[in-house]
Amino acid sequence: MSQQLDQHEMAIRYLLGDLSEEDQTQLEEQFFLDERKFEELEIAEDELIDRYVRGELSIKDRKSFEQRMLSRRIVERVDVARILAKKIASLPQTQAIVEPVQPLPAVTADASGGWWRNLFGPTRGMSSLRPLFAASLMLLIMTSVALVFIWIKWRDDTSRLVQQQGQQEELGRQIAEQRAKYGELEGSLEKLRQEREEQEKREARYLEQIEELQRQTQSLALSFILFPGSVRGPSDSKNKVVIQGSVSIINLDLDVGAGDYSRYDAYVQDSETNTISKHPGLKPVPRRGGKYIRCAVAAKRLRPGVYNVHVEGVTTPGHTQNFEDYQFQVVSR
Amino acid sequence: MARQRVLRVFEWNGIKGADDYVDETFDRTVRKIDEGNTIDNLLAYLIGVARLIVKEVYKERSRAPVSLDDVSVVSRHEDPELIEPDQRELCFDRCLNELTKDNHSLILEYYEGTGSEKIRCRDRLADKLGLPLNALRIRAHRIRKSLESCIAKCLEVSPARNK
Numbered sequence: 001m002s003q004q005l006d007q008h009e010m011a012i013r014y015l016l017g018d019l020s021e022e023d024q025t026q027l028e029e030q031f032f033l034d035e036r037k038f039e040e041l042e043i044a045e046d047e048l049i050d051r052y053v054r055g056e057l058s059i060k061d062r063k064s065f066e067q068r069m070l071s072r073r074i075v076e077r078v079d080v081a082r083i084l085a086k087k088i089a090s091l092p093q094t095q096a097i098v099e100p101v102q103p104l105p106a107v108t109a110d111a112s113g114g115w116w117r118n119l120f121g122p123t124r125g126m127s128s129l130r131p132l133f134a135a136s137l138m139l140l141i142m143t144s145v146a147l148v149f150i151w152i153k154w155r156d157d158t159s160r161l162v163q164q165q166g167q168q169e170e171l172g173r174q175i176a177e178q179r180a181k182y183g184e185l186e187g188s189l190e191k192l193r194q195e196r197e198e199q200e201k202r203e204a205r206y207l208e209q210i211e212e213l214q215r216q217t218q219s220l221a222l223s224f225i226l227f228p229g230s231v232r233g234p235s236d237s238k239n240k241v242v243i244q245g246s247v248s249i250i251n252l253d254l255d256v257g258a259g260d261y262s263r264y265d266a267y268v269q270d271s272e273t274n275t276i277s278k279h280p281g282l283k284p285v286p287r288r289g290g291k292y293i294r295c296a297v298a299a300k301r302l303r304p305g306v307y308n309v310h311v312e313g314v315t316t317p318g319h320t321q322n323f324e325d326y327q328f329q330v331v332s333r
Numbered sequence: 334m335a336r337q338r339v340l341r342v343f344e345w346n347g348i349k350g351a352d353d354y355v356d357e358t359f360d361r362t363v364r365k366i367d368e369g370n371t372i373d374n375l376l377a378y379l380i381g382v383a384r385l386i387v388k389e390v391y392k393e394r395s396r397a398p399v400s401l402d403d404v405s406v407v408s409r410h411e412d413p414e415l416i417e418p419d420q421r422e423l424c425f426d427r428c429l430n431e432l433t434k435d436n437h438s439l440i441l442e443y444y445e446g447t448g449s450e451k452i453r454c455r456d457r458l459a460d461k462l463g464l465p466l467n468a469l470r471i472r473a474h475r476i477r478k479s480l481e482s483c484i485a486k487c488l489e490v491s492p493a494r495n496k
Contacts, residue, residue, distance in 0.1 A: 008470075015345055025384070032338050032380045041341070043474045054447050068347030080481055083425045088445055 007037075011044035016064040049074070053081040222299075223251040225292070226309065228258070228324040239328040243299050250297045254309060254326050257290040261313030265320055266295050269308045276301050281314070302330045335376050342383040348390050358383045424487035428480050436476045443473040 013019050014027050031037040051057050052065050069078075224241045241250060256264060266279040282293035295309060308327050312320035339358050343351035361382050365372065372378045429437060439458070446454045459469045 017347065028342070028380060028384060029377070032342065033374075033377055038338065038341075039471065039474070041345070042478075043470055045345075046474055046477060050444065056447060068345070070347060070349050071344040071351055074344065076485075077481065079421055080425065080484060083422050084440075084444055087425070087429070088441055091441070 007040055008044060008047070011041050012048055014041070015044055015048050015068070016061055017068055018064070045074075045077075049077050049081045050085075053078060053085050221249040221251055221296075222247050223253055223294075224328070225253045225255065226326040226328050227255050228326055239326070241302070241328050241330045243302060243330060243332045247299045250299050250302055252295040252297060252309060252326075252328070253287075253292045254295065254311060254324075255290055256284050256293055256311065256323070259284075259291075259313055259323050261315070261321075261323065263314040264293050264323065265312045265314060266293065267310045268295060268297055268301075269310060271306045271308075273308070276307075304330050304332050306330075335379055338376065339379050339383045342380060343387065346387045348387060354383070354386055354390070357386060361386075420488065421484065424484045425480075427487060428483035431483060432476065432480065440473060440476045440480065443469070 010019070010023075010027065011031070014024060014031075019027065031041050048057075048065060048069075052062065052069075057065060222241075222243070224239075226239050229239075241252075243250065252268070254264075254266065262283070264282045264284065266282055267275045268277040268279070269275050277295070277297050279293075279295045282295070284291040284293050293311070306327065306329050308325055310325050311323045313323040314320050336355060336359075339355050340351050343354045348354055358379055362372070362375070362379055365378075429440075432440065439462075442458050443455060445451065455466065455469065459466045462469065464472070
Protein backbone atom coordinates (compact mmCIF):
# COMPACT_ATOMS: atom_id res chain seq x y z
CA MET A 1 0.00 0.00 0.00
CA SER A 2 2.75 2.46 0.92
CA GLN A 3 4.47 1.61 -2.38
CA GLN A 4 1.28 2.55 -4.20
CA LEU A 5 1.05 5.82 -2.30
CA ASP A 6 4.67 6.54 -3.12
CA GLN A 7 4.01 5.88 -6.80
CA HIS A 8 0.93 8.10 -6.67
CA GLU A 9 2.83 10.99 -5.12
CA MET A 10 5.70 10.45 -7.53
CA ALA A 11 3.24 10.66 -10.42
CA ILE A 12 1.86 13.95 -9.05
CA ARG A 13 5.38 15.30 -8.70
CA TYR A 14 6.06 14.29 -12.31
CA LEU A 15 2.97 16.14 -13.54
CA LEU A 16 4.12 19.25 -11.65
CA GLY A 17 7.61 18.94 -13.15
CA ASP A 18 9.20 18.38 -9.75
CA LEU A 19 11.30 15.34 -10.62
CA SER A 20 14.93 15.34 -11.60
CA GLU A 21 15.83 14.61 -15.20
CA GLU A 22 16.87 11.10 -14.26
CA ASP A 23 13.71 10.34 -12.24
CA GLN A 24 11.53 11.80 -14.93
CA THR A 25 13.17 9.64 -17.59
CA GLN A 26 12.85 6.55 -15.40
CA LEU A 27 9.19 7.28 -14.65
CA GLU A 28 8.31 7.86 -18.26
CA GLU A 29 10.03 4.62 -19.25
CA GLN A 30 8.05 2.69 -16.66
CA PHE A 31 4.69 4.42 -16.62
CA PHE A 32 4.14 5.01 -20.29
CA LEU A 33 4.81 1.46 -21.33
CA ASP A 34 2.71 -0.27 -18.69
CA GLU A 35 -1.10 -0.14 -18.86
CA ARG A 36 -1.71 -0.10 -15.12
CA LYS A 37 1.01 2.37 -14.36
CA PHE A 38 -0.20 4.67 -17.10
CA GLU A 39 -3.61 4.62 -15.44
CA GLU A 40 -1.83 5.71 -12.25
CA LEU A 41 -0.65 8.80 -14.12
CA GLU A 42 -4.19 9.52 -15.24
CA ILE A 43 -5.42 9.10 -11.67
CA ALA A 44 -2.68 11.47 -10.54
CA GLU A 45 -3.97 13.96 -13.10
CA ASP A 46 -7.49 13.60 -11.61
CA GLU A 47 -6.13 14.24 -8.16
CA LEU A 48 -4.06 17.20 -9.26
CA ILE A 49 -7.00 18.82 -11.03
CA ASP A 50 -9.20 18.21 -8.03
CA ARG A 51 -6.69 19.79 -5.66
CA TYR A 52 -6.25 22.73 -7.98
CA VAL A 53 -9.99 23.33 -8.18
CA ARG A 54 -10.41 23.11 -4.40
CA GLY A 55 -7.41 25.38 -3.75
CA GLU A 56 -5.48 22.66 -1.97
CA LEU A 57 -2.22 23.16 -3.85
CA SER A 58 0.63 25.17 -2.45
CA ILE A 59 1.53 28.39 -4.20
CA LYS A 60 4.50 26.75 -5.87
CA ASP A 61 2.50 23.74 -7.03
CA ARG A 62 -0.34 25.92 -8.25
CA LYS A 63 2.10 27.95 -10.31
CA SER A 64 3.65 24.76 -11.75
CA PHE A 65 0.20 23.39 -12.56
CA GLU A 66 -0.77 26.57 -14.38
CA GLN A 67 2.51 26.60 -16.31
CA ARG A 68 2.31 22.99 -17.42
CA MET A 69 -1.37 21.97 -17.69
CA LEU A 70 -2.29 24.12 -20.67
CA SER A 71 -3.89 21.69 -23.09
CA ARG A 72 -7.52 22.12 -23.99
CA ARG A 73 -8.27 18.67 -22.67
CA ILE A 74 -7.03 19.59 -19.23
CA VAL A 75 -8.83 22.93 -19.33
CA GLU A 76 -12.07 21.12 -20.01
CA ARG A 77 -11.34 18.67 -17.27
CA VAL A 78 -10.77 21.52 -14.87
CA ASP A 79 -14.19 22.94 -15.82
CA VAL A 80 -15.87 19.59 -15.16
CA ALA A 81 -14.03 19.30 -11.86
CA ARG A 82 -15.34 22.71 -10.83
CA ILE A 83 -18.90 21.67 -11.66
CA LEU A 84 -18.45 18.45 -9.69
CA ALA A 85 -17.12 20.30 -6.68
CA LYS A 86 -19.96 22.77 -6.91
CA LYS A 87 -22.47 19.97 -7.15
CA ILE A 88 -21.10 18.18 -4.10
CA ALA A 89 -20.91 21.40 -2.11
CA SER A 90 -24.53 22.18 -2.92
CA LEU A 91 -25.79 18.86 -1.65
CA PRO A 92 -26.70 18.50 2.05
CA GLN A 93 -24.03 16.35 3.69
CA THR A 94 -26.48 13.60 4.51
CA GLN A 95 -27.76 13.71 0.95
CA ALA A 96 -24.27 13.37 -0.46
CA ILE A 97 -24.71 9.74 0.40
CA VAL A 98 -27.64 9.45 -1.98
CA GLU A 99 -28.31 5.75 -1.72
CA PRO A 100 -26.76 2.97 0.21
CA VAL A 101 -24.13 1.71 -2.17
CA GLN A 102 -24.38 -2.01 -2.71
CA PRO A 103 -21.12 -3.85 -3.25
CA LEU A 104 -20.57 -4.55 -6.95
CA PRO A 105 -20.02 -8.15 -8.13
CA ALA A 106 -16.38 -7.47 -8.99
CA VAL A 107 -15.69 -6.30 -5.46
CA THR A 108 -13.33 -8.69 -3.66
CA ALA A 109 -14.81 -8.28 -0.16
CA ASP A 110 -18.45 -8.69 0.72
CA ALA A 111 -19.88 -5.50 2.22
CA SER A 112 -23.16 -6.71 3.68
CA GLY A 113 -25.96 -4.29 4.39
CA GLY A 114 -28.43 -3.66 7.18
CA TRP A 115 -27.19 -4.08 10.71
CA TRP A 116 -23.52 -4.03 9.59
CA ARG A 117 -23.81 -0.64 7.94
CA ASN A 118 -25.83 0.72 10.84
CA LEU A 119 -23.10 -0.40 13.19
CA PHE A 120 -20.07 0.59 11.23
CA GLY A 121 -21.44 3.09 8.77
CA PRO A 122 -20.68 6.80 8.63
CA THR A 123 -21.57 8.52 11.81
CA ARG A 124 -21.99 12.01 10.46
CA GLY A 125 -25.23 13.38 11.88
CA MET A 126 -25.67 10.29 14.12
CA SER A 127 -24.66 9.43 17.66
CA SER A 128 -20.92 9.70 18.16
CA LEU A 129 -21.05 6.73 20.47
CA ARG A 130 -21.87 4.30 17.68
CA PRO A 131 -18.29 3.86 16.49
CA LEU A 132 -17.22 3.43 20.09
CA PHE A 133 -19.85 0.76 20.60
CA ALA A 134 -18.86 -0.91 17.35
CA ALA A 135 -15.21 -0.88 18.37
CA SER A 136 -16.09 -2.32 21.77
CA LEU A 137 -18.22 -5.03 20.20
CA MET A 138 -15.45 -5.91 17.78
CA LEU A 139 -12.97 -6.04 20.66
CA LEU A 140 -15.33 -8.30 22.60
CA ILE A 141 -15.77 -10.63 19.63
CA MET A 142 -12.04 -10.81 19.03
CA THR A 143 -11.40 -11.43 22.71
CA SER A 144 -14.01 -14.21 22.72
CA VAL A 145 -12.50 -15.82 19.66
CA ALA A 146 -9.07 -15.61 21.24
CA LEU A 147 -10.41 -17.16 24.45
CA VAL A 148 -11.98 -20.01 22.50
CA PHE A 149 -8.69 -20.70 20.77
CA ILE A 150 -6.86 -20.57 24.07
CA TRP A 151 -9.39 -22.90 25.69
CA ILE A 152 -9.09 -25.42 22.82
CA LYS A 153 -5.33 -25.31 23.05
CA TRP A 154 -5.48 -25.70 26.84
CA ARG A 155 -7.78 -28.68 26.50
CA ASP A 156 -5.49 -30.32 23.96
CA ASP A 157 -2.45 -29.59 26.14
CA THR A 158 -4.23 -31.03 29.19
CA SER A 159 -5.20 -34.25 27.46
CA ARG A 160 -1.70 -34.58 26.10
CA LEU A 161 -0.29 -34.01 29.60
CA VAL A 162 -2.63 -36.63 31.07
CA GLN A 163 -1.56 -39.06 28.41
CA GLN A 164 2.08 -38.31 29.07
CA GLN A 165 1.51 -38.72 32.78
CA GLY A 166 -0.05 -42.12 32.20
CA GLN A 167 2.88 -43.12 30.04
CA GLN A 168 5.27 -41.92 32.70
CA GLU A 169 3.47 -43.93 35.37
CA GLU A 170 3.60 -47.01 33.19
CA LEU A 171 7.27 -46.46 32.58
CA GLY A 172 7.80 -45.98 36.30
CA ARG A 173 6.04 -49.25 36.99
CA GLN A 174 8.13 -51.05 34.40
CA ILE A 175 11.25 -49.50 35.87
CA ALA A 176 10.28 -50.69 39.32
CA GLU A 177 9.70 -54.18 37.99
CA GLN A 178 13.02 -54.16 36.24
CA ARG A 179 14.68 -52.93 39.40
CA ALA A 180 13.08 -55.72 41.39
CA LYS A 181 14.26 -58.26 38.86
CA TYR A 182 17.65 -56.71 38.90
CA GLY A 183 17.68 -56.91 42.66
CA GLU A 184 16.81 -60.59 42.51
CA LEU A 185 19.46 -61.24 39.91
CA GLU A 186 21.94 -59.31 41.91
CA GLY A 187 21.09 -61.38 44.96
CA SER A 188 21.51 -64.58 43.00
CA LEU A 189 24.76 -63.32 41.59
CA GLU A 190 25.99 -62.44 45.05
CA LYS A 191 25.03 -65.85 46.27
CA LEU A 192 26.90 -67.49 43.42
CA ARG A 193 29.86 -65.29 44.12
CA GLN A 194 29.87 -66.31 47.75
CA GLU A 195 29.58 -69.96 46.84
CA ARG A 196 32.48 -69.61 44.48
CA GLU A 197 34.53 -67.91 47.14
CA GLU A 198 33.78 -70.66 49.57
CA GLN A 199 34.71 -73.25 46.98
CA GLU A 200 37.92 -71.45 46.28
CA LYS A 201 38.64 -71.38 49.99
CA ARG A 202 37.95 -75.07 50.24
CA GLU A 203 40.22 -75.74 47.32
CA ALA A 204 42.89 -73.65 48.92
CA ARG A 205 42.49 -75.57 52.14
CA TYR A 206 42.69 -78.83 50.26
CA LEU A 207 45.79 -77.68 48.52
CA GLU A 208 47.28 -76.60 51.79
CA GLN A 209 46.43 -79.93 53.27
CA ILE A 210 47.94 -81.72 50.32
CA GLU A 211 51.03 -79.60 50.54
CA GLU A 212 51.16 -80.22 54.25
CA LEU A 213 50.81 -83.89 53.70
CA GLN A 214 53.45 -83.75 51.04
CA ARG A 215 55.70 -81.85 53.37
CA GLN A 216 54.96 -84.29 56.08
CA THR A 217 55.54 -87.12 53.74
CA GLN A 218 58.76 -85.63 52.48
CA SER A 219 59.99 -84.85 55.95
CA LEU A 220 59.22 -88.46 57.09
CA ALA A 221 61.14 -90.12 54.25
CA LEU A 222 64.82 -91.04 54.73
CA SER A 223 67.17 -92.33 52.08
CA PHE A 224 70.01 -94.74 52.57
CA ILE A 225 72.51 -95.95 50.02
CA LEU A 226 73.29 -99.63 50.09
CA PHE A 227 76.24 -101.32 48.46
CA PRO A 228 76.37 -104.97 47.53
CA GLY A 229 77.94 -107.09 50.21
CA SER A 230 77.74 -108.10 53.84
CA VAL A 231 75.98 -106.44 56.69
CA ARG A 232 78.00 -104.29 58.89
CA GLY A 233 77.94 -104.96 62.45
CA PRO A 234 77.02 -102.57 65.10
CA SER A 235 80.50 -101.18 64.93
CA ASP A 236 80.33 -100.85 61.20
CA SER A 237 78.36 -97.82 60.11
CA LYS A 238 78.23 -98.90 56.51
CA ASN A 239 74.70 -100.07 55.40
CA LYS A 240 73.38 -99.11 58.79
CA VAL A 241 69.90 -97.65 58.63
CA VAL A 242 68.99 -95.45 61.52
CA ILE A 243 65.24 -94.93 61.76
CA GLN A 244 63.91 -92.10 63.89
CA GLY A 245 60.50 -92.16 65.40
CA SER A 246 58.96 -89.64 63.01
CA VAL A 247 60.22 -91.35 59.82
CA SER A 248 57.58 -93.16 57.89
CA ILE A 249 59.31 -94.20 54.67
CA ILE A 250 62.77 -95.60 54.10
CA ASN A 251 64.19 -95.17 50.63
CA LEU A 252 66.82 -97.82 49.94
CA ASP A 253 69.01 -96.64 47.07
CA LEU A 254 70.84 -99.77 45.81
CA ASP A 255 74.05 -99.38 43.88
CA VAL A 256 73.68 -101.42 40.61
CA GLY A 257 76.64 -99.91 38.82
CA ALA A 258 78.13 -103.35 38.25
CA GLY A 259 75.12 -104.49 36.25
CA ASP A 260 73.86 -103.59 32.81
CA TYR A 261 70.23 -104.65 33.10
CA SER A 262 67.54 -102.26 32.03
CA ARG A 263 65.28 -103.40 34.83
CA TYR A 264 65.62 -104.99 38.17
CA ASP A 265 63.34 -106.82 40.58
CA ALA A 266 64.06 -106.29 44.26
CA TYR A 267 62.85 -108.24 47.30
CA VAL A 268 63.29 -107.00 50.84
CA GLN A 269 63.72 -109.96 53.20
CA ASP A 270 64.07 -110.21 56.91
CA SER A 271 66.67 -112.31 58.66
CA GLU A 272 64.52 -115.37 58.12
CA THR A 273 64.33 -114.67 54.37
CA ASN A 274 60.67 -113.73 54.62
CA THR A 275 59.85 -111.19 51.91
CA ILE A 276 58.40 -108.14 53.53
CA SER A 277 58.14 -106.07 50.33
CA LYS A 278 58.51 -106.57 46.60
CA HIS A 279 59.69 -103.98 44.09
CA PRO A 280 59.47 -105.19 40.47
CA GLY A 281 60.65 -103.44 37.32
CA LEU A 282 62.93 -100.90 38.96
CA LYS A 283 64.75 -98.77 36.45
CA PRO A 284 68.28 -97.77 37.30
CA VAL A 285 68.81 -94.01 37.69
CA PRO A 286 72.22 -92.41 37.15
CA ARG A 287 73.33 -90.52 40.24
CA ARG A 288 76.59 -89.43 41.75
CA GLY A 289 78.57 -91.07 38.94
CA GLY A 290 76.88 -94.47 39.42
CA LYS A 291 73.57 -96.16 38.87
CA TYR A 292 71.02 -96.81 41.59
CA ILE A 293 67.60 -98.35 41.97
CA ARG A 294 65.29 -97.19 44.76
CA CYS A 295 63.13 -99.36 46.98
CA ALA A 296 60.72 -97.44 49.19
CA VAL A 297 59.80 -99.43 52.28
CA ALA A 298 57.40 -98.40 55.03
CA ALA A 299 59.43 -97.78 58.17
CA LYS A 300 57.02 -99.60 60.37
CA ARG A 301 57.91 -102.82 58.49
CA LEU A 302 61.59 -102.46 59.34
CA ARG A 303 62.00 -103.36 62.98
CA PRO A 304 65.48 -103.28 64.36
CA GLY A 305 67.47 -106.19 62.95
CA VAL A 306 69.29 -107.40 59.90
CA TYR A 307 67.66 -107.37 56.51
CA ASN A 308 68.57 -108.37 52.98
CA VAL A 309 67.54 -106.99 49.62
CA HIS A 310 67.76 -109.63 46.95
CA VAL A 311 68.07 -108.08 43.46
CA GLU A 312 67.54 -109.89 40.19
CA GLY A 313 68.19 -108.47 36.75
CA VAL A 314 65.34 -108.74 34.23
CA THR A 315 66.53 -110.24 30.94
CA THR A 316 63.24 -110.67 29.15
CA PRO A 317 59.73 -110.22 30.41
CA GLY A 318 59.06 -113.00 32.87
CA HIS A 319 62.76 -114.06 33.04
CA THR A 320 65.31 -112.83 35.56
CA GLN A 321 68.85 -113.59 36.73
CA ASN A 322 70.33 -113.28 40.18
CA PHE A 323 72.29 -110.06 40.41
CA GLU A 324 73.28 -109.00 43.94
CA ASP A 325 72.25 -109.05 47.58
CA TYR A 326 72.39 -106.00 49.75
CA GLN A 327 72.37 -106.47 53.52
CA PHE A 328 71.64 -103.77 56.01
CA GLN A 329 70.92 -103.36 59.65
CA VAL A 330 68.09 -101.35 61.02
CA VAL A 331 68.74 -99.37 64.15
CA SER A 332 65.96 -97.31 65.64
CA ARG A 333 66.15 -94.39 68.13
CA MET B 334 -3.57 3.89 -27.61
CA ALA B 335 -0.05 4.79 -28.74
CA ARG B 336 -1.21 8.20 -29.92
CA GLN B 337 -2.89 8.89 -26.61
CA ARG B 338 0.30 7.98 -24.77
CA VAL B 339 2.46 10.17 -26.94
CA LEU B 340 -0.06 13.01 -26.55
CA ARG B 341 0.24 12.74 -22.80
CA VAL B 342 4.01 13.12 -22.97
CA PHE B 343 3.58 16.58 -24.44
CA GLU B 344 0.58 17.56 -22.34
CA TRP B 345 2.19 16.55 -19.09
CA ASN B 346 5.37 18.33 -19.96
CA GLY B 347 3.42 21.53 -20.49
CA ILE B 348 3.79 21.66 -24.25
CA LYS B 349 1.04 23.66 -25.94
CA GLY B 350 -0.21 22.37 -29.27
CA ALA B 351 0.53 18.82 -28.28
CA ASP B 352 -1.38 17.38 -31.25
CA ASP B 353 1.10 18.87 -33.71
CA TYR B 354 4.01 17.45 -31.81
CA VAL B 355 2.36 14.06 -31.74
CA ASP B 356 2.23 14.16 -35.51
CA GLU B 357 5.91 15.15 -35.58
CA THR B 358 6.71 12.18 -33.36
CA PHE B 359 5.00 9.72 -35.65
CA ASP B 360 6.58 11.33 -38.73
CA ARG B 361 10.06 10.90 -37.34
CA THR B 362 9.35 7.31 -36.37
CA VAL B 363 8.02 6.42 -39.81
CA ARG B 364 11.09 8.05 -41.42
CA LYS B 365 13.27 5.91 -39.25
CA ILE B 366 11.46 2.78 -40.36
CA ASP B 367 11.64 3.88 -43.98
CA GLU B 368 15.39 4.20 -43.64
CA GLY B 369 15.47 0.49 -42.95
CA ASN B 370 15.81 0.54 -39.19
CA THR B 371 14.08 -2.15 -37.15
CA ILE B 372 12.16 -1.01 -34.08
CA ASP B 373 11.57 -3.77 -31.55
CA ASN B 374 9.27 -1.85 -29.21
CA LEU B 375 7.32 0.74 -31.15
CA LEU B 376 5.64 2.35 -28.17
CA ALA B 377 8.90 2.73 -26.29
CA TYR B 378 10.49 4.25 -29.38
CA LEU B 379 7.63 6.69 -29.85
CA ILE B 380 7.83 7.77 -26.21
CA GLY B 381 11.56 8.24 -26.60
CA VAL B 382 11.14 10.41 -29.68
CA ALA B 383 8.41 12.42 -27.92
CA ARG B 384 10.72 13.11 -24.99
CA LEU B 385 13.41 14.22 -27.38
CA ILE B 386 11.01 16.65 -29.01
CA VAL B 387 10.00 17.96 -25.57
CA LYS B 388 13.63 18.78 -24.86
CA GLU B 389 13.90 20.52 -28.18
CA VAL B 390 10.80 22.61 -27.41
CA TYR B 391 12.12 23.55 -23.98
CA LYS B 392 15.18 24.88 -25.62
CA GLU B 393 13.22 26.95 -28.10
CA ARG B 394 10.38 28.27 -25.96
CA SER B 395 9.86 30.02 -22.63
CA ARG B 396 6.48 30.13 -21.04
CA ALA B 397 5.00 32.67 -18.67
CA PRO B 398 2.73 31.26 -15.92
CA VAL B 399 -0.91 31.80 -16.77
CA SER B 400 -3.79 31.06 -14.43
CA LEU B 401 -6.23 28.61 -15.86
CA ASP B 402 -9.00 30.91 -14.81
CA ASP B 403 -7.55 33.51 -17.17
CA VAL B 404 -6.99 30.88 -19.80
CA SER B 405 -10.61 29.99 -19.64
CA VAL B 406 -11.52 33.61 -20.26
CA VAL B 407 -8.88 34.09 -22.92
CA SER B 408 -9.70 30.78 -24.54
CA ARG B 409 -13.29 31.76 -24.76
CA HIS B 410 -12.26 34.62 -26.95
CA GLU B 411 -9.72 32.65 -28.94
CA ASP B 412 -11.80 29.57 -29.37
CA PRO B 413 -15.37 30.56 -30.29
CA GLU B 414 -16.40 26.94 -30.10
CA LEU B 415 -15.86 26.81 -26.35
CA ILE B 416 -18.94 25.73 -24.52
CA GLU B 417 -20.81 27.98 -22.15
CA PRO B 418 -20.56 26.91 -18.52
CA ASP B 419 -24.34 26.51 -18.26
CA GLN B 420 -24.39 24.06 -21.14
CA ARG B 421 -21.60 22.16 -19.57
CA GLU B 422 -23.50 22.03 -16.30
CA LEU B 423 -26.60 20.72 -18.03
CA CYS B 424 -24.64 17.97 -19.71
CA PHE B 425 -22.94 17.24 -16.40
CA ASP B 426 -26.27 16.75 -14.63
CA ARG B 427 -27.64 14.67 -17.48
CA CYS B 428 -24.59 12.40 -17.57
CA LEU B 429 -24.47 12.15 -13.81
CA ASN B 430 -28.03 10.93 -13.71
CA GLU B 431 -27.27 8.43 -16.45
CA LEU B 432 -24.75 6.74 -14.19
CA THR B 433 -25.87 3.66 -12.32
CA LYS B 434 -27.10 4.21 -8.80
CA ASP B 435 -23.91 2.75 -7.35
CA ASN B 436 -21.57 4.77 -9.56
CA HIS B 437 -23.62 7.90 -8.94
CA SER B 438 -23.22 7.53 -5.19
CA LEU B 439 -19.62 6.53 -5.43
CA ILE B 440 -18.48 9.49 -7.50
CA LEU B 441 -20.21 11.99 -5.23
CA GLU B 442 -18.93 10.39 -2.06
CA TYR B 443 -15.44 9.99 -3.40
CA TYR B 444 -14.96 13.71 -4.06
CA GLU B 445 -16.57 14.80 -0.84
CA GLY B 446 -14.65 16.84 1.69
CA THR B 447 -11.32 18.59 1.53
CA GLY B 448 -7.88 17.85 2.88
CA SER B 449 -7.78 15.26 5.64
CA GLU B 450 -11.57 15.04 5.72
CA LYS B 451 -11.50 13.93 2.09
CA ILE B 452 -9.03 11.17 3.00
CA ARG B 453 -11.25 9.99 5.87
CA CYS B 454 -14.29 9.97 3.59
CA ARG B 455 -12.46 7.84 1.06
CA ASP B 456 -11.29 5.44 3.77
CA ARG B 457 -14.87 5.04 5.00
CA LEU B 458 -16.11 4.57 1.47
CA ALA B 459 -13.48 1.91 0.79
CA ASP B 460 -14.45 0.09 4.00
CA LYS B 461 -18.13 0.32 3.11
CA LEU B 462 -17.54 -1.16 -0.31
CA GLY B 463 -15.03 -3.68 0.97
CA LEU B 464 -12.39 -2.41 -1.41
CA PRO B 465 -8.73 -1.57 -0.98
CA LEU B 466 -8.17 2.15 -1.28
CA ASN B 467 -6.25 1.78 -4.53
CA ALA B 468 -9.08 -0.22 -6.10
CA LEU B 469 -11.53 2.49 -5.05
CA ARG B 470 -9.31 5.12 -6.60
CA ILE B 471 -9.20 3.25 -9.90
CA ARG B 472 -12.94 2.76 -9.90
CA ALA B 473 -13.60 6.45 -9.18
CA HIS B 474 -11.20 7.41 -11.97
CA ARG B 475 -12.97 5.19 -14.48
CA ILE B 476 -16.38 6.50 -13.48
CA ARG B 477 -15.12 10.05 -13.81
CA LYS B 478 -13.59 9.25 -17.17
CA SER B 479 -16.88 7.84 -18.43
CA LEU B 480 -18.68 10.87 -17.01
CA GLU B 481 -16.34 13.25 -18.83
CA SER B 482 -16.66 11.23 -22.03
CA CYS B 483 -20.44 11.44 -21.73
CA ILE B 484 -20.25 15.19 -21.13
CA ALA B 485 -18.02 15.63 -24.20
CA LYS B 486 -20.47 13.72 -26.39
CA CYS B 487 -23.34 15.66 -24.91
CA LEU B 488 -21.67 18.93 -25.73
CA GLU B 489 -20.97 17.83 -29.29
CA VAL B 490 -24.63 17.27 -29.99
CA SER B 491 -25.89 20.13 -27.86
CA PRO B 492 -27.87 22.68 -29.85
CA ALA B 493 -26.99 25.61 -27.51
CA ARG B 494 -23.42 26.27 -28.58
CA ASN B 495 -21.79 29.61 -28.29
CA LYS B 496 -20.69 30.80 -31.67
